[in-house]
Amino acid sequence: MTLILRLLIALASLAAAPLALAEPADIAAASRGVVRVVLVAKDGESVQYVGHGSGFAVTPTLVVTNAHVVADARNADTMLIGVVPSEGTSGYLAKVIAYSPRNDLALLRLIDKGTIPALTLFPGAVDDGSEVYAVGYPGNVDLAQGLSLAEIVEPQSAVKTRGYISAGRSSRQFETLLHTAPVGSGNSGGPLLDSCGRVIGVNSFGTLSEGADSEFYFAVSLREVIGFLREAGVTPRIAGMPCRSLAELDRAESQRLASEQAQSDAQARRQSAAGEKSRAEAQRRAELAVIAERENAMALAALLLVAALAAGGVAFVVEQRGDRRMALIAGGAGVALVLVAIVAWLLRPPLESIDERAAASLSSAEPRAAAATSAQADAGAFVCVFDPARSRATVSEVADVQLAWSAGGCVNGRTQYGLANDGWSRVLAPNDEATVSVNRYDPATRTYQAERFLLGLEAMNAARDARSAMKAPACGVDEATAREFGAGLQSIKALLPPHPNERLVYKCQPR
Structure with missing residues (x-):
């Protein structure tokens, strides 16, 4: 060469x-x-x-x-x-x-x-x-x-x-x-x-x-x-x-989301297959139970009819012997047995009840699963641990974050978050630092995120003015007020560059 x-x-x-x-x-x-x-x-x-x-x-x-x-x-x-x-x-x-x-x-x-x-x-x-x-x-x-x-x-x-x-x-x-x-x-x-x-x-x-x-x-x-x-x-x-560049971080995040979606789809398929199996098993158990109950009812009715015929025979015999009293007793017993046999026959479960029993068996297990799912998004006190794989921290020191979340968007009992299409968030534009922070919390995934924008003097002053023009509500507001506050925060976000300098992501677990 x-x-x-x-x-x-x-x-x-x-x-x-x-x-x-x-x-x-x-x-x-x-x-x-x-x-x-x-x-x-x-x-x-x-x-x-x-x-x-x-x-x-x-x-x-x-x-x-x-x-x-x-x-x-x-x-x-x-x-x-x-x-x-x-x-x-x-x-x-x-x-x-x-x-x-x-x-x-x-x-x-x-x-x-x-x-x-x-x-x-x-x-x-x-x-x-x-x-x-x-x-x-x-x-x-x-x-x-x-x-x-x-x-x-x-x-x-x-x-x-x-x-x-x-x-x-x-x-x-x-x-x-x-x-x-x-x-x-x-x-x-x-x-x-x-x-x-x-x-x-x-x-x-x-x-x-x-x-x-x-x-x-x-x-x-x-x-x-x-x-x-x-x-x-x-x-x-x-x-x-x-x-790490933001482009690299976004690519990694997209791959992570795609992987999580694939895992979620696979889990959904497994759950669907397990659900089909559970439904088939419930259907089979219900069918066996109904058939067994029907057979038992029919067998009982047959036995009662046999006993009724025997009672009728006894009544005929004692009537021929002239014992009218015993004939009436035996005859009454026979009639009663026939009536009970009819009731047993009529009360046997119909075949149509198989589907109802299978559905009732499945529904009794579903509330427990739903309760376990909803508990994941409950409010409470959390320790949020920094996730370096999903973060870009260039100038900030990172440490675990203590976070107490209330269902209405109140953080640590003193800071109300706003609710918008991008979820729960709060924008901070302090007077003593040339940094605007957009903090977010997703209660469904227990993810806390802080995006930091390092701004010049003019842009920082504009963000501070927009923040000063807003009045943040106290903690514990209703959803309508939280959404109104969230819409107001968008006016500050609109002043920020399209991409932050830092993105700090934390995974929160109960204390």
């Missing part, structure tokens, strides 16, 4: 291989926690721009960046550090509270009152060839746009570039990740994200390119970052679940 043919086969195999593409909403959500770190020198009333880098929030008030970004400001009283988020109306002053030039990391704390959405860190292994995103504020983009100093310190969206992890090579000074997501001067300190928008490193420096040489970039590894934060007494938000 020639070299050209082998190369063509290799290229074809690469083209056929599925690409692990990121969810754009995940990268966009993470980008809202990336900031521009600006250094300015103040001389009296004048302010001079010194330079900038990037950073990202690990808590609402703490920002990670590179040590070299803020090195000039550490001991300069006339130099200020500004943190400019991607959204809002202004930036914040900050100060350095931890500094580690060994691995090029620094930690800033906001001085001004304000918060920034915190990013989530992924502590797992990053495979060679994994798709990654670099997010930050490259200076060459600012230069191309012709931004002034006043515009640089205004909130602006971060720049996102895509690349891949390249082998497992690291710098010798500290542990790094080598990747191909382009970064420029000003990206330093910005995060390197995985396909789910979780931080796997901090962009630090790149290779020098000469001529046609390819450029590669180095990011401080998360192991270095977590150790640095631990020494600073900071506990970041960490999520270690594998990164």
Whole structure:
């Protein structure tokens, strides 16, 4: 096989291989926690721009960046550090509270009152060839746009570039990740994200390119970052679940539903066959019982007629002997026996009663099965256990959920759910978090689900306004009120993107 043919086969195999593409909403959500770190020198009333880098929030008030970004400001009283988020109306002053030039990391704390959405860190292994995103504020983009100093310190969206992890090579000074997501001067300190928008490193420096040489970039590894934060007494938000796309999750869910439907159909066929067998058995038992009762009645009638004939014979004999009294007694006994024989004959069960008896036998067993089925949907207290196979958790910590469900849609005795075509649900749009949660509970399957939408400032404010315009009813409402509330919740759901960032599914069992 020639070299050209082998190369063509290799290229074809690469083209056929599925690409692990990121969810754009995940990268966009993470980008809202990336900031521009600006250094300015103040001389009296004048302010001079010194330079900038990037950073990202690990808590609402703490920002990670590179040590070299803020090195000039550490001991300069006339130099200020500004943190400019991607959204809002202004930036914040900050100060350095931890500094580690060994691995090029620094930690800033906001001085001004304000918060920034915190990013989530992924502590797992990053495979060679994994798709990654670099997010930050490259200076060459600012230069191309012709931004002034006043515009640089205004909130602006971060720049996102895509690349891949390249082998497992690291710098010798500290542990790094080598990747191909382009970064420029000003990206330093910005995060390197995985396909789910979780931080796997901090962009630090790149290779020098000469001529046609390819450029590669180095990011401080998360192991270095977590150790640095631990020494600073900071506990970041960490999520270690594998990164799955919503499309992959939906395919798995469709396969699961199809499998469950197939099992349900098979179970229905088995139950139908068992039902037919039960009906046949009930029919056979009823037929045997009716036939036995008819034969017993007819035999009894025959015996009574024989006894009546015997009594008549006795009456005739004693009448001939002149004992009229005994003849009357014997004759009366014979007549009575004939009447009883007739009654026994008439009371024998008809053949038509076979079907009625079979149906009555089956109906006596059905209420028990129906009661067992309805008990599965009863209200009560449950422990809902996280189901990772059916979930996509990118930034949230997952734990078991305690849930008390009332038949009217009341959860934990204080939160009323609305009822609509998509079942029981409640929409939460808190003021202190840029996340809208649509929580659902299906009492028939005992499944609790939380879909989380990580929204930008404008979309979040719209959801909050829609929520504020609604008055949630107290627990214990009737179905009509629950449906009216459920219809109102649809107005908030209509403002949300078509797909959530996270889908957390729990299977509930009685406590």
